[in-house]
Amino acid sequence: MFELNRKTIILSIALLALVLLPPLSIALDESYVISSMSRVLIFAMAAISLDLIVGYGAMISFGHAAFVGLGAYTAAILGFHFHEDIAMFSFPFEFSGSNQLLISLLLAMLVAAVVAAITGMICLRTHGIHFIMITLAFAQMLYYLFISLDYYGGEDGLVMLARNELPWVDLADDSQFYYLCLLFLVAYLVLSLRLVNSQFGRVVRGCKINEQRMQALGFNTYWYRLVAYVIAATGAALAGALLANKTEFVDPGLFSWHLSGELLVMVILGGMGSIYGAVIGAIVYLLLEQIFAAYTEHWMFFLGPVLILVVIRARHGIYGLLQKWWTANV
Numbered sequence: 001m002f003e004l005n006r007k008t009i010i011l012s013i014a015l016l017a018l019v020l021l022p023p024l025s026i027a028l029d030e031s032y033v034i035s036s037m038s039r040v041l042i043f044a045m046a047a048i049s050l051d052l053i054v055g056y057g058a059m060i061s062f063g064h065a066a067f068v069g070l071g072a073y074t075a076a077i078l079g080f081h082f083h084e085d086i087a088m089f090s091f092p093f094e095f096s097g098s099n100q101l102l103i104s105l106l107l108a109m110l111v112a113a114v115v116a117a118i119t120g121m122i123c124l125r126t127h128g129i130h131f132i133m134i135t136l137a138f139a140q141m142l143y144y145l146f147i148s149l150d151y152y153g154g155e156d157g158l159v160m161l162a163r164n165e166l167p168w169v170d171l172a173d174d175s176q177f178y179y180l181c182l183l184f185l186v187a188y189l190v191l192s193l194r195l196v197n198s199q200f201g202r203v204v205r206g207c208k209i210n211e212q213r214m215q216a217l218g219f220n221t222y223w224y225r226l227v228a229y230v231i232a233a234t235g236a237a238l239a240g241a242l243l244a245n246k247t248e249f250v251d252p253g254l255f256s257w258h259l260s261g262e263l264l265v266m267v268i269l270g271g272m273g274s275i276y277g278a279v280i281g282a283i284v285y286l287l288l289e290q291i292f293a294a295y296t297e298h299w300m301f302f303l304g305p306v307l308i309l310v311v312i313r314a315r316h317g318i319y320g321l322l323q324k325w326w327t328a329n330v
Contacts, residue, residue, distance in 0.1 A: 010322070011276070018182055022175040034174045035246075036290060041181040042242045044282035045188050047266040048275055049235030054264065055273035056196050057228050058208040059124070062132045062260050063139030067233040069254035070115060071108035071240025073146065076158045076250040078104050083161045101164035101171065101245070108241040109234040115142075116233030120226045136257055143255035157251025164245055171245060181242055185279070188235060192275045195231070204228045269310055271317025280318050 018037075025033040046068055053059040081088045081097025088095050098104065119138045126134055147155045163171040171177050195201050206214045207221045214221050244250050253259070262285070270281020288306060292299035314321050 015186070022178055026175070031174070034178050038174065038178045038181050038246050039243070040283055040286045041178070041185045042239050042246060043263070043266065043286060044279045045185050045242070046236050046239040046263055047270070047278040047282040048188060048192050049232045049239065050263045051267045051272060051275065051278040052192060052196070052232045052235070053228055054267055055271075055278070056201065056208065057204045057225060059225065059229065060132050060264075061123075061135040062257060062264070063135035063137070064232070064236055064263055065257070065259035066139035066142045066255050067112045067116065067236035068240035068243065068259065068263075069142065069146070069250075069252070070112045071237030072244035072250045072254050073152070073158070073240075074108040074111050074237070075104040075164065075241040075244040076160050077152060078107065079160050079162070079164065080152065080158060099162070099165050101166040104164050104245075105238060105241050108237045112233040112237030112240075113230050116230045117226070120229040120233075124222060124225050124229060136260070139255055139257060139260060143252050146252040146255060153251070155252060157249055157253075160244060160248040160250070163248060177246065181246075184238065184242065188238070189275055189279065192235075196275065200224065200227070265307060269307060269317055271314075271319035274317070274319045277317050277319030280322075284318060 018041075021037055022034050025031055046064075049067075050061065050064045053061060053064075077088075078097040079099055080086075082099045083097075085096055088097055098107075119135075123131055123134050123138070146152070152158050163177070165171065166180070169176055169180060171180065196205070203214060203219050203221075203224050206219075207225060211221050240254065243254075266281040266285045267278050268281070269285055270279065271277030285303075288303055289299060292302045296302070310317065316323075
């Protein structure tokens with residue numbers, strides 16, 4: 001009971017700190033922290049979505065950023081057509097985009113799910129290094145596709161004229177947008193925990209350990225892994241749509257392998273195969289980035305040794321260290 005209480009207390013304190021961050025930042029005249037932490041919360045969602053397939057399914061994707069980019073561009077393109085009053089299509093009905101957040105989020109996740117289903121049916125016929133390379137190839141294809149779309153800014157990207165709208169919430173206010181991101185993160189974290197602890201999640205985890213044995217037990221592992229891949233893609237797209245609203249700008253760099261690599265580092269840093277670890281990894285990585293970048297443009301040079309130290313000394317990431325501490329005998 002004590003082990004559970006200690007863990008619960010720590011997580012409760014962390015959540016309380018996140019809830020109190022906006023008023024404290026305003027009181028200390030450090031309002032920029034609110035915007036910075038909104039970005040951290042969004043990337044934490046993207047890291048969780050990647051951990052669902054990497055940490056629990058051993059599907060190491062180097063193209064996960066493609067779904068972040070799809071979500072971001074879906075929200076931006078919908079807003080572009082809405083403000084310019086230009087029809088996206090006119091058959092079977094005319095649709096001129098939307099500036100409603102819920103519509104943007106739903107369409108972003110739908111687009112990502114369709115693309116993930118199509119590409120996943122190809123990617124998941126491979127394993128190991130071949131899976132890594134083919135996911136990277138699909139992401140690069142989307143990267144160059146959006147560079148070629150001059151109508152939507154091409155290589156220069158696309159500016160959103162305003163954030164999306166949501167009833168009773170002013171998304172233009174950084175504090176309210178922060179709390180919305182926090183709400184989505186908590187909800188996504190809870191849903192992800194329920195998913196990995198469900199029968200579906202146990203099958204996916206079983207595929208990571210011994211896929212042949214799961215097949216011998218009668219499970220169609222290919223479809224289980226594909227569904228997990230699609231679910232992870234929708235989570236990344238959700239984060240992407242929120243990121244587009246946060247920055248009010250999107251560019252093809254969101255599809256790049258650099259972002260996929262950063263997400264993977266966040267998962268490894270926090271601890272693969274732990275939903276809480278993905279959140280911790282995103283927070284630590286981005287905070288270290290901001291701290292080191294404030295002193296030098298070569299911040300990656302200083303961040304590298306930190307990552308190496310964690311990998312060597314903490315095989316299960318930062319969350320693994322925390323688990324050892326709160327389960328230690330007192």
